[in-house]
Amino acid sequence: MIKKIQQFIPKDAQVEFHDNNATFEVSILEIKKVARDLYANKNLSLKLITATDEREENGYFKIWYVFGVPKENLFIIPFILLKNKTEFPSISLVIYEALNYERKIKTFFGLTPIGCQDKRPIILHENWPTDVFPLRKDFDWQKRPQIATSGIYNFQKVKGEGIYEIPVGPIHAGIIEPGHFRFSVAGERIVLLEPRLGYTHKGSEKLFEVLPLDEKIKLSEKISGDSSFSHSLAFCQALEKLSDTTLPTRALYLRVIYAELERLANHFGDIGAIMMDTGFNFGGAQGSRLREMVMQINERITGSRFLRGVNTIGGVTKDIDNLEKNKLLLELKTISKDFSKVIGVALNSTSLLNRLKGTGVLSAEIAKNHGVIGVVGKAVGIINDARVDYPYAAYDKLLPDEIVTEQDGDVYARFLVRIKEAHASMKIIEDALDKLPKEDINIPNLNVVFKKNTFAMSVVEGWRGEIAYFVTTDENGSISRVVPRDPSFINWAVLRDAGFDNVIPDFPLINKSFNLSYSGNDL
Template identity: 50%
Template sequence: MTDIAHIVSRYGIAGYPGQLSGNTYAFPVPEGDLVSVIENLKGIHGLPLKTVAATDERETHGTFRIYYVFGIPKEGIFLVPYLNVDKYTQVFPSLTPLYHEFSAYEKEIKSFFGLLPAGHPDAKRVILHSETFPKNLYPLLKDFAWDSKTTLSEEEREWPEFQTYAGEGVYEIPVGPVHAGIIEPGHFRFSMLGEEMLRLEPRLGYVHKGTEKLFEHLPMEDKLKLSERISGDSSFHHALAWSQAVETLAGVTVSEKARILRVVYAELERLANHFNDLAFIMLDTGFSFGGSHGTRIRERILQWNEKLSGSRFLRGVVMPGGVTKDISTETIDELQNDLDVIEKDFSEVIEVAEETVSVLNRLKTTGILDRDVAEDHGALGVAARAVGLGLDARADYPYAEYQNIQFSVPTEETGDVYARYRIRVREAHQSFRILHQALTMALHAEGPLALELPSLPADSQAVGIVEGFRGDIVYFVKTDQQGKITRVKVRDTSFINWTVFPYIVSRDVIPDFPLINKSFNLSYTGNDL
């Protein structure tokens, strides 16, 4: 049981009375104290910022609110200082001058709520393109109808301006938003000197779908389906983060059997994506052998996904309260045997790649992310672990049954494409290790596959966090005074890791960009929501 009094005392926030709700301790902070409270939690105590969520609570509390969610690793509790923002002035103090990690969140809040982050050095609109959406459109306000249709006249359209470099021999290369492949749209503006990339400015938002607005209005069963479709390659992990947040709100702990099966499905999704990423990294070096065999091995996992759940992308297998699919003893034995074969196959492919000089020459010293940039921006997942930051929600905020499973969190130090490649290789081996343990545990696990959830408590919030194959995924879920879900803030890994992109190309040439891009493999739709 959480000793909240001890936690409040330890982190020096006893002067701010709050409320324990779900797995959060939320407490109001006066505007004048915000900087000192954030500096205390993040700067002095080193707590990681997991997300920032704005809410329109004018109808219930007469104000807007901004919730700053900090995790306490290993303790299963999140400290959430929140700021009441005046509904008339609609201004709040920017924390970006203190920590750059807040920048993307504050831009998002301005874009979707119209609240102004005073002191932000570049509070430009994001996601909602000025040539498509009206200037004063703020879709996450409660008085904005979810099914509204917006139009712009030609006179109202404002086309984007990009920062330009000047000088002899400097030119620009625009890439996208439509690309030569079956991938999502995004625009990249390169400033070039010969083949050397001087600067990259990405522009995203082309697949904005109004996801967070839809969460406010869809029935509960459709909210689950929506979570599965936020980023298709992470269907299971997004649905799991959503389910865990709702379960925490409801005060429900799922059965041992459901927790173990969640681990199995999660690691299968991770393996499929790591194999795919490794395949395309090798393919982008011109190493067709690695690309072909990587995708072949991925297909083996996707076929297992379909056999176990009926879906190659594991949709419909997790739900608030548990899971929908069991795995028989015979199937467990068959899967464990095949995993041994797949791991051996995978190891042989990687061994050949590691002995191929042309591959290593392309991967090493390419696309270097400096550790200080990663820390300043709050980089997550593979990108963070490739610079030595051992961040992993499975270990830091154990969920499902990970606390009872032995595994390690691999890190590298060089921060280049090769480091991100090696992280995926090593994590794949850890996934095999986890799967064998979880499948053995599943043979003797007890309890129902799923539990029925009670009504959700009023005016409460909870956090769901999981470690997807890119990095951690966070859901902040809040209810209104009737216990209905009124706000779902989704933070995909890609929302954070896209912010480091302009910093990783200045030492590289343009032919390296596809390789660098693939080594991150960020989600456009996970960012655009």
């Protein structure tokens, strides 16, 4: 591993290794240069930027910059220390996708990124006092701060003859999560779209600091409810690294099966919902029907439609016996045939294709500059999939034949990516069931002891895209910080670009083709 990472590390850096992570301190003056080199010259992907409050133990704040090395399953993590300082240099001018991470550090830690172009708070709203920073260790999570009585969120403004604004949300006509969208339009054409989120903020990162371990795992399942299994998987993998826990092989295969069932159910739902939003009711009904079939399979096998309570440190809690295995294989064949028939009808509908093609186009350049991932990124040709780039569970033996991509970046491309991924998921599940080894599904009577003063990084390819968890421990070996990063936190930033120059009535369709999580963004 040392040889592999040498090309990414400055010559004079003192490197520490934590599992598959290489970390080293960088001076505040050098961080912009080092980050730009890793990102632009070494072509590493930015996974997340976060902070930890270590003033009580060490007398400083630490800011971590996590970069991934695709295909090597390695993470390069430079960090800076803020001793008696609350300012640090912004890197968002050289890595644009760093912008919202820096805004979040400012909002939740009170550490100011100097040179950041967007100084507005993120997630927390105007009723939150500007001098209270909830992710600092001295913030009492049980104490309600005094509500601020004033404050204005400065939406971006467009000036020009005939330009007017349309505010939509946060309460919507459908049964969906709350979010506000501010449209600046000329006639019906969208000139500017700006989402405002944060209405589902639950204080999850603070809760991770104080909850018992079992409750932490349950909390990870609720970061984004439709991705319960993938979030808890990413969290459990980080905990397993921190405790040097090796899993039974059967548990690794079962994790793949459950992860793909979650992907399958959500892709079926989205495919149907996209068709429903065009008025193609047949497709909408069939998508809902297929999704429900998978959800019922989930409940029958695990007792939970959303696959909650399945992941645990050291494996899974629910097995698939031979009878259930054979039944599931037969059901998958039926579902696959049904799905192919539905898609055959859909792709022969001229009215449906007219609505999907050319609508909500996101350019590859904008997507790459924002680090877009998952379905949205694959729809513009970005080859990015944690199952391949950072293999986990049993994906090193059950890899998809190829990473599904399209090129046009419109609603139709995102529609096709989901269709192809659904077919691939069914194939992966069948392959995993055929190869399922005969072993335990977890480690009985496991005594979990975490290493002290260390950290772990875990990534999982959720159905929306890559989910990342960064977890640290303190001097007592207790979990001191958990940083979940849902793909929605990244992809919300480009919804405005996909909406540009479209008509207002097409926005619900564009938004559905992204189908991002409000809860996963707001935490």
